[in-house]
Amino acid sequence: MMILGENVNTLKVIDSSLRLIVIPLSIACLWLTLTNHQDNDIYGRLEFSNLKGLKFLVSISAISAGYALIAVISSWVKNLMSKAWIFFVCDQVVAYLMVACVGSIGEIVYLVYNGNQKVTWSEACSSYGRFCGRLNLILVLHFIAFLCFFVLSLISAFRVFTRFEPPLASKEVEDETT
Template structure:
């Protein structure tokens, strides 16, 4: 498949990222629960959840800008920039997902070694909303992983770069009986 044949799937992925990231952001940013006995918990009390909200905002904004700019022909010469930005977005989503997942794991199971009890039995709605937000975040991450692959394919195909060894290396390997 030629790089130009990936325009529609690439655009579909970029369009999907925006509502996924915004829904994840909204679900987490509105996440708070109060309990008469144990007090109140809100997303901003936990830095990993705040980080997830920030990364969702950044990646949704980048996806929206990339959609709006995708119709510009001069942008095609910036394929490397798009590749780097897609990969950076995927990496940011991975790190924020892992931070939020760790917090959810601790909230669900606790950690007896440091006397940290589970809290989801007291703040079930909070944990439920955090889980939904993390699932939406993971879907946005999957889109950006696919976008990074599409961007890499486009850059490699337009620059003529291949993943095959150079001709002289193939000849040497063939002479030595290692290349078929």
């Protein structure tokens, strides 16, 4: 029985550590995105507000940092309520939002480096190199934060589904139907 208690404590430490890692990663993505801008004499100013995907990133980074902070604090509060289902649902939602955001930022990075000839967009990184360099860093940091939430969603799913009995065996189901 002591082994089960040690596993629960290990999971709790891993869970809290990942949530604590997500907070600075999300704040760094938020700050880098909000301060990412570059002027060009020919083409003008490029900043995060020009690209909807980066606005989405700002929102998701704020949500993930705030949720991770609230979750790490509430995970150590005893008898607040049964938090397993709440963490499970919230971890899943945030992980899916972060997947969508990674896809959105990945598309932006692809377009600024390669352009899109079908709609006559040229690549932008030859004119906005510093902006593109920071965009790469933002993508990497956000992807690491996503990986943390992916593992958190697995941990919260494990916690929720280990509390329930397995479904009826197929033989028992067959006996009930006949």
